[in-house]
Amino acid sequence: MHDIKTKSSDSEAIDYRIALVGNPNVGKSVLFGLLTGKYVTVSNYPGTTVEVFRGMYVGSNNTVEVIDTPGVNSLISHSEDERVARDILLSDEKKKIIQIMDSKNIHRGLLITTQLAEMGLPVSISLNMWDETLDRGMTIDTGKLQNTLGVTLTKTIATQKYGIGALRNSINSVNVPKIKIDYGEVIEGGIKRIEELLPDNLTVRKRAIAIMLLSYDEDLEKTLKFDKQVISRIHKVRDDVQRQYGHSLSYIIIRKRSEYVDDLLEGIVSYGGKEEKAGEISRNAFFFFIMPLVSFFIGLKVMDLLMFMIANYVVAGGQTAMILKLVGGGVSVGSYSFYLFSREYKTGRKITSILGTLTMHPVLAWPMLLVVLWGIYKIVGEFGAGDCVDFIENKIFGSSLEMSGGFDFKAFIPFTNIEYVFTHVNFQGINYYLGLLCQKFIGADNFVFELLLGKDAGIIQVGVTYSIAIILPIVGFFFISFGLMEDSGYLPRLAVMLNRFFKILGLNGKAVLPMVLGLGCDTMATLTTRILDTKKERIISTLLLALAVPCSAQLGVIAGILGRVSGLHLTIYFVVIFSQMLLVGYLSSKILKGTRSDFLMEMPPFRRPKLTNILLKTYYRTKWFLKEAVPLFVLGTFILFILTKLGILTYIESAASPVVKHFLGLPVETTKGFILGFLRRDYAVVSIFKALEEKAGNLTIDPNQLIVALVVITLFVPCLANFFVMIKERGAKTAFLMLSFIIPFSFLVGGVLRYILQWLSI
Amino acid sequence: MADELQIEEMLEYIWMLEEDHGKVESTLMDDKFGNEVAKKCLTEMVEMNLINLNNSRIVFTDAGRNRAERIIRRHRIAERLLNDVLEMSGNEFERGACQFEHFVNEEIIASICTLLGHPAVCPHGKKIPPGDCCTSARRNLGPVINPLSEIRSGEKVKVVYVTTKSHASLDRLSAIGVIPGLKLTIHQKHPSIIIQYGETQLALDKDVAENIFVRKV
Numbered sequence: 001m002h003d004i005k006t007k008s009s010d011s012e013a014i015d016y017r018i019a020l021v022g023n024p025n026v027g028k029s030v031l032f033g034l035l036t037g038k039y040v041t042v043s044n045y046p047g048t049t050v051e052v053f054r055g056m057y058v059g060s061n062n063t064v065e066v067i068d069t070p071g072v073n074s075l076i077s078h079s080e081d082e083r084v085a086r087d088i089l090l091s092d093e094k095k096k097i098i099q100i101m102d103s104k105n106i107h108r109g110l111l112i113t114t115q116l117a118e119m120g121l122p123v124s125i126s127l128n129m130w131d132e133t134l135d136r137g138m139t140i141d142t143g144k145l146q147n148t149l150g151v152t153l154t155k156t157i158a159t160q161k162y163g164i165g166a167l168r169n170s171i172n173s174v175n176v177p178k179i180k181i182d183y184g185e186v187i188e189g190g191i192k193r194i195e196e197l198l199p200d201n202l203t204v205r206k207r208a209i210a211i212m213l214l215s216y217d218e219d220l221e222k223t224l225k226f227d228k229q230v231i232s233r234i235h236k237v238r239d240d241v242q243r244q245y246g247h248s249l250s251y252i253i254i255r256k257r258s259e260y261v262d263d264l265l266e267g268i269v270s271y272g273g274k275e276e277k278a279g280e281i282s283r284n285a286f287f288f289f290i291m292p293l294v295s296f297f298i299g300l301k302v303m304d305l306l307m308f309m310i311a312n313y314v315v316a317g318g319q320t321a322m323i324l325k326l327v328g329g330g331v332s333v334g335s336y337s338f339y340l341f342s343r344e345y346k347t348g349r350k351i352t353s354i355l356g357t358l359t360m361h362p363v364l365a366w367p368m369l370l371v372v373l374w375g376i377y378k379i380v381g382e383f384g385a386g387d388c389v390d391f392i393e394n395k396i397f398g399s400s401l402e403m404s405g406g407f408d409f410k411a412f413i414p415f416t417n418i419e420y421v422f423t424h425v426n427f428q429g430i431n432y433y434l435g436l437l438c439q440k441f442i443g444a445d446n447f448v449f450e451l452l453l454g455k456d457a458g459i460i461q462v463g464v465t466y467s468i469a470i471i472l473p474i475v476g477f478f479f480i481s482f483g484l485m486e487d488s489g490y491l492p493r494l495a496v497m498l499n500r501f502f503k504i505l506g507l508n509g510k511a512v513l514p515m516v517l518g519l520g521c522d523t524m525a526t527l528t529t530r531i532l533d534t535k536k537e538r539i540i541s542t543l544l545l546a547l548a549v550p551c552s553a554q555l556g557v558i559a560g561i562l563g564r565v566s567g568l569h570l571t572i573y574f575v576v577i578f579s580q581m582l583l584v585g586y587l588s589s590k591i592l593k594g595t596r597s598d599f600l601m602e603m604p605p606f607r608r609p610k611l612t613n614i615l616l617k618t619y620y621r622t623k624w625f626l627k628e629a630v631p632l633f634v635l636g637t638f639i640l641f642i643l644t645k646l647g648i649l650t651y652i653e654s655a656a657s658p659v660v661k662h663f664l665g666l667p668v669e670t671t672k673g674f675i676l677g678f679l680r681r682d683y684a685v686v687s688i689f690k691a692l693e694e695k696a697g698n699l700t701i702d703p704n705q706l707i708v709a710l711v712v713i714t715l716f717v718p719c720l721a722n723f724f725v726m727i728k729e730r731g732a733k734t735a736f737l738m739l740s741f742i743i744p745f746s747f748l749v750g751g752v753l754r755y756i757l758q759w760l761s762i
Numbered sequence: 763m764a765d766e767l768q769i770e771e772m773l774e775y776i777w778m779l780e781e782d783h784g785k786v787e788s789t790l791m792d793d794k795f796g797n798e799v800a801k802k803c804l805t806e807m808v809e810m811n812l813i814n815l816n817n818s819r820i821v822f823t824d825a826g827r828n829r830a831e832r833i834i835r836r837h838r839i840a841e842r843l844l845n846d847v848l849e850m851s852g853n854e855f856e857r858g859a860c861q862f863e864h865f866v867n868e869e870i871i872a873s874i875c876t877l878l879g880h881p882a883v884c885p886h887g888k889k890i891p892p893g894d895c896c897t898s899a900r901r902n903l904g905p906v907i908n909p910l911s912e913i914r915s916g917e918k919v920k921v922v923y924v925t926t927k928s929h930a931s932l933d934r935l936s937a938i939g940v941i942p943g944l945k946l947t948i949h950q951k952h953p954s955i956i957i958q959y960g961e962t963q964l965a966l967d968k969d970v971a972e973n974i975f976v977r978k979v
Contacts, residue, residue: 073937074937078934104961105960105962107939107960108962111937138961215933216929247845248932248933251929254937254941255942258936360953360956361950362951496953497953498953499965499967500953508967509965598970599965599967599970600931600935600938600964600970601964602938602963602965603956603964603965605963
């Protein structure tokens with residue numbers, strides 16, 4: 001309420017505001033983008049808009065403002081989203097409402113319309129996703145409905161910009177919907193009695209407020225700042241009315257509304273039309289060619305991954321391995337085909353809906369999940385974090401003192417070993433040229449040179465280079481794959497599959513969004529914990545993100561290093577991290593007060609993702625990320641530089657080394673790596689790896705030492721950026737409490753792991 | 763002699779007072795039934811060995827408690843039936859339940875209880891004392907009304923009533939469309955329960971599904 005008021009005071013030039021209202025995941029954000037030309041993240045995952053976005057209506061010469069609100073199913077506030085949405089509607093600005101409905105779920109949309117009508121707000125309705133409604137063979141008699149409601153209905157397909165012009169026109173002819181619900185003698189009596197108690201300066205009709213108060217919206221009493229006496233009189237009326245009913249009043253009121261909408265839709269919605277079926281050719285191609293091929297690959301890959309885990313114990317003779325893999329592929333083709341042909345072939349459903357069902361199948365969805373994760377790892381961890389980072393870091397940025405040696409511009413011819421070099425690019429790296437430039441003025445051992453371009457903590461050489469060369473490609477590729485999962489509707493299905501697991505952690509399936517995002521960047525993920533319903537869930541997820549979810553930068557390096565050592569060790573690493581996540585999540589769910597919210601999530605249909613939307617989304621997310629992260633990295637590097645110069649780093653190193661040496665059994669040189677971890681989680685990994693490598697000399701590194709070091713660094717403190725966000729989102733006290741738990745805990749786990757590995761003599 | 767009905771009403775009232783406050787003062791009976799009636803009935807009930815009077819405190823005898831329990835059970839089962847299945851509301855159903863409890867016999871109550879799936883609480887959230895039918899319910903095959911969590915996937919069912927712990931979760935369910943009368947199909951049960959109605963697929967926890975009671979259609 002507070003910030004809405006401050007905002008309206010400074011904008012006197014504004015004629016009126018358009019508020020976009022609707023159920024979750026109906027396309028409000030897409031429409032917001034179309035009306036304002038401003039981009040907000042659009043996703044096929046319910047409840048992603050938590051903040052309120054405002055932008056100017058295109059072509060209104062800054063006199064009309066558009067407000068995007070969180071999606072809600074009811075305007076009675078039980079959650080943060082509902083509260084935010086309701087407060088916008090109650091604010092004292094001059095408003096017109098565009099209500100967006102998922103037209104195939106028109107019933108649920110009209111439930112909100114009834115509430116808007118009670119408030120007396122002028123509305124225009126967009127029947128969005130009209131294409132999906134037609135696909136399902138559903139017809140809506142919009143003319144008749146329009147007459148009944150007295151409100152303009154516009155058929156739209158926001159993602160294809162269909163119907164937007166008509167919708168824009170309809171803003172000039174908004175009306176209060178002609179809806180009058182009779183809640184029955186007793187409740188109506190209560191409404192009248194409450195109306196008499198209400199002050200006259202309300203922004204919406206008294207009736208609406210009275211109904212909300214009868215529906216136990218106690219937060220509203222605070223928002224409207226009633227004095228105690230009025231509140232107690234209202235409560236008395238409410239309790240009087242309640243005594244007449246066996247169910248809670250809110251429930252009775254919703255049921256009345258629902259009955260009303262049922263009657264309203266009588267003869268308007270019918271399933272006369274023909275359901276859109278998949279085309280014959282594409283359908284046969286899917287069943288006879290694509291799915292067998294894909295499922296063969298899934299089986300092959302799953303066997304491959306399994307064998308990789310136990311590679312040390314199998315006689316990895318080429319032939320046995322090959323046969324096992326082929327068998328895996330065969331079994332997989334068999335089971336997927338059996339399911340598809342027995343269940344789906346005859347129904348002729350669209351391919352996307354078949355995939356929608358398949359991706360949450362109790363059994364068949366799991367191998368698919370494994371392969372999806374593997375694919376993301378290949379794209380992000382290997383291509384992004386490996387090849388791209390190598391290239392940008394070493395060749396584009398390079399070092400301030402050494403030439404990078406340039407690179408070849410070349411083409412590979414697939415399936416052969418021939419590569420064709422077009423030309424050699426004699427580019428020695430940006431930092432090298434900067435270094436040359438600086439050395440015209442000052443020597444390489446000058447203080448300023450070290451501050452900017454020093455090898456260990458130079459602001460440009462380390463801070464800027466790191467954030468752009470390493471973070472940019474990794475995060476960029478991660479956001480692309482994440483966008484694919486989000487827009488196709490795979491993410492909510494993942495929530496369905498992982499709900500049980502999250503329940504152990506005191507969370508529910510909804511937490512899949514921040515947790516998976518954490519695999520890309522914990523900092524960003526911590527921000528999205530806001531979508532969770534209760535405070536307890538937000539705290540647990542923040543803690544788990546900081547503790548046990550390695551970000552893609554770190555994961556890429558770790559998997560690269562451990563993967564080369566042995567599959568077994570990579571497996572141990574994952575098992576340890578995973579078990580700690582379970583342990584800490586389970587314990588904190590028991591210790592922390594508060595409740596877990598119920599898992600109740602609407603499954604959006606599986607859709608073919610739009611490449612432009614994904615690229616756009618990736619672009620905005622990456623841009624946001626760079627804006628947030630680069631200053632932090634620069635700041636962090638600067639702090640590190642001062643610490644090094646003042647010798648404090650050496651002091652901390654020597655203070656921490658006994659723990660590192662005696663408890664973890666690691667060489668003292670790795671201490672610096674752990675301290676670096678606070679700044680750059682993946683660089684810490686590299687630093688530790690290098691320290692171990694140097695120590696080992698010509699011998700190979702002890703893999704047990706490596707695992708212990710990597711487990712500690714993963715669990716160890718989150719990066720600086722993440723920590724700042726933790727403070728911002730959860731408050732300084734909670735953030736420092738978490739930190740003071742995480743540091744000793746990570747060392748403890750590392751130490752225990754060391755002794756267990758020794759004892760098992762792996 | 764006070765009539766049977768009056769005594770049943772009193773037993774019921776004593777039970778409810780005991781449920782809410784733990785102990786029952788006889789003065790409370792005066793407030794409810796009037797001085798004279800209360801006094802007369804209480805004496806009679808002591809004679810019938812249904813209650814004992816310790817100073818001004820009323821204590822059930824075993825026989826009295828047993829009888830009161832059965833009345834309460836009849837009343838609350840009746841409430842469930844009228845409210846959930848016949849969808850009466852307000853005064854109507856309360857009055858109905860009050861009349862109901864006096865004329866149905868145990869056998870009828872047992873079959874209604876079975877039909878409703880042996881409900882544990884009344885619509886006001888108070889406990890329903892279990893009867894013999896409830897104790898043997900495990901052996902009883904398929905009551906007509908089951909929690910959603912016990913329906914096999916692929917079945918079509920109709921929601922009969924919803925009993926959630928909090929207003930908030932009841933409101934969330936009803937706002938998304940899960941209200942009595944809704945016809946739905948169980949799409950799948952693992953890894954989470956997914957129901958389908960209209961063009962909506964809704965995933966929900968087992969905890970939530972246990973509170974949604976449905977009848978097969």
